[in-house]
Amino acid sequence: MSVIRTPDERFENLPGYHFAPHYLTLNNGLRMHYVDVGQGDSVFLCLHGEPTWSYLYRKMIPILAQAGRVIAPDMIGFGRSDKFTEMEEYSIQMLYDTMGEFIQRLNLTNITLVCQDYGGVIGLPLAVTLDERFARLVIMNTALPTGDRPVSEGFKQWRDFVSRVGREMVPSKLMEISCVKKEQLNDEILAAYDAPFPDASYKAAIAALPLLIPTEIDSPFAEKERQTREALKTWHKPALVMFSDSDPVTMGGDRFFRKLIPTAKNYPEITIQNAGHFLQEESGEEIAHTILEYL
Template sequence: MTIYRTPDARFAALPDWPYAPKYLEIDGGLRVHHVDEGAADAQPVLMLHGEPTWAYLYRKMIGPAVDAGFRVLAPDLIGFGRSDKPLDAGAYSYAQQVAWMRQWIEELDLKNMILACQDWGSLIGLRLVAEMPDRFAGVALSNGGLPEGQPAPRAFAIWRAFSRYSPVFPVGRIVNAGAKRQLTPEEIAAYDAPFPTRASKVAARIFPSFVPLGDNVAVPDQKRAWAALERFDKPFLCCFANSDPITRGGDALFIERVPGAHGMAHRALHGGHFIQENDPDGFVAAIRDVAAAGISR
């Protein structure tokens, strides 16, 4: 397997990103990059990014969450950020991404985690919660889901076609378009940083085709995950954006079907798909509420 590692120089002097890189090698020799901030004995918060972003997406949440008393772990998925990027599209699948992140969690022996997730961070993170519920203390979910074969919404179908067929794939501009504010040129460049070559974007471009909408190989795995979530009674809080055309209304399924969502103070955050760029304080407040609910239950 041919692996691409983005040169370290690409990540020098990024705005609002003072974090020293940490790496863990998982089975197969793949190197996973992650941020690990806060006291080692504090409750871990696992911040999982989606596509085509990387851990930089959480830069406005890491410090406030640490200040609130949490230990924050923000990994880059394989194929993104500073993590290794297999260049063969066949190396990637939804199930493989879940397996890679499960290995990373088990190697670090993370327990009592609160999952904070959005976009593909939700698709992967919620599968992890379903597979290893004893390692999780709760979930704060924004702008994500766990589709199990539903028809693709029009907005997503357009995005999937663009990611597959567009001759250019400008990651930073894509994130800028999905945030309800104008990112600075330096922030846009930071989102572009992991992907200096066309080949390095293979995961970012292929991920939309893995979303289990319609007839998809992952649907049986999704149904098993939903069955597990329908038994998950730890705090589960939905904090979706008020202006995201892709995931609008998706919180209703979780509020209805996940026992841990009952009685939680679900709320709308202010912004678009990449809510971390618009309402980071609201997302951190949701994490704090999940932790508090876990203590009171």
């Protein structure tokens, strides 16, 4: 098991990201990085996905911090957190276990889960398993890949792309392709998405994760996703669903979650306009203000 750590200088002077780093050393010895801003009894736990990191939430963090404490961790393999060098070291179960330990070690309670992409794949099972710690859900551009229902054509194309490029993936290029408002992106912002990955040895996680999504009924972690789906059918706490209008990977998922979760019907059907898969990058301020308005 070989583990590497992205040099600190890679994270210097990133535009819009001036948060002091915080670290937790997990029981397995890996170091997890997180942003910790704001105060209060309410916690906004912002979980990123693939192939991003907490930088994706930089526009939302100061706004949410007006209403409570904001925690934005980097999953193992991403951002400033430690990274395995081998793809075989990664599993959804490992990411679930390490994030669960993170939540419990920091003793986070009264949590509003803010999740997108893999942040939902991992975060929603955690919310129903650690039910007493979670108070609200904000679900964006994600899915519950249970293996007993077909994945979208957009996801199949994404998985096929990753299987071809592997460690040659360049997160900034993916961000540029996925965004609708390309004029908002500049070279410095795009470079920030590449910052955690100086070379291919750092890219095991981003090459592995799309291939781990359960697509068969007996896929690893598929049963956990099915249990989560069943638990969400009786979820009685607030749940706000916000998907973007231009994401081919998760398109239609908003209808699935609004139908699945009883309390999601208590809120308007909000669609973030003119935004692709990474809606936090394109519409972060709008999303954060909407969360505060309704929750």
